[in-house]
Amino acid sequence: MKTSLVRDIGILIARLVLGVIFLAHGLQKLTVWGYDGTKAGFEGMGVPAPAISAFVATWVETLGGIALILGVLVPIFGVLLFLVMAGAFFIVHVDNGIYVSDGGFELVAALGAGALLLAAVGAGAFSVDRFLAPKVPFLQNA
Structure with missing residues (x-):
C-alpha cells in the first residue's frame, strides 16, 4: 500500500x-x-471583526476549494484553510x-485536519503543483 500510485x-x-x-x-x-448575510451571521456568532472575518472566510474557502481541486499551491491553501477552520473551531464550535x-x-x-495534512504532504502527482514544483522550491514535495 506504500506505492507511489496508491499514495497519489x-x-x-x-x-x-x-x-x-x-x-x-x-x-x-x-x-x-451574500456578504451582508455572512457578516451578520458572523456577528451573531460572536466572531471578532465580523466584516473582515466574513470576507476572509468566504474567499479562503472559495479559492482554497478551487486550489485543492486543481492541486494548485496546495501547501499554501492547506495552511490558510486550516487557519480558517481553527478560527471556527475556537471561536464558534468548541x-x-x-x-x-x-x-x-x-x-x-x-x-x-485534512487541509493541514494536504499542506504537509503536498498535492501529489495528479496536480498542477507537480508541474510547478521544479520552479517553486516549497512545492517540491508535491
Whole structure:
C-alpha cells in the first residue's frame, strides 16, 4: 500500500473531496447568504471583526476549494484553510461539543485536519503543483 500510485490516488481523492466541500461552503457564503448575510451571521456568532472575518472566510474557502481541486499551491491553501477552520473551531464550535448537529466541532476539525495534512504532504502527482514544483522550491514535495 506504500506505492507511489496508491499514495497519489489517495491524495487526489482527499483533495477533491475536501476541495468540493470548501468550495461549496465558500460559494454558499458568496451566493446564498451574500456578504451582508455572512457578516451578520458572523456577528451573531460572536466572531471578532465580523466584516473582515466574513470576507476572509468566504474567499479562503472559495479559492482554497478551487486550489485543492486543481492541486494548485496546495501547501499554501492547506495552511490558510486550516487557519480558517481553527478560527471556527475556537471561536464558534468548541463549546458546543463534538456533534455537528449540536453546533459542535466535528466538521471543522475534520476539514481543518485534512487541509493541514494536504499542506504537509503536498498535492501529489495528479496536480498542477507537480508541474510547478521544479520552479517553486516549497512545492517540491508535491
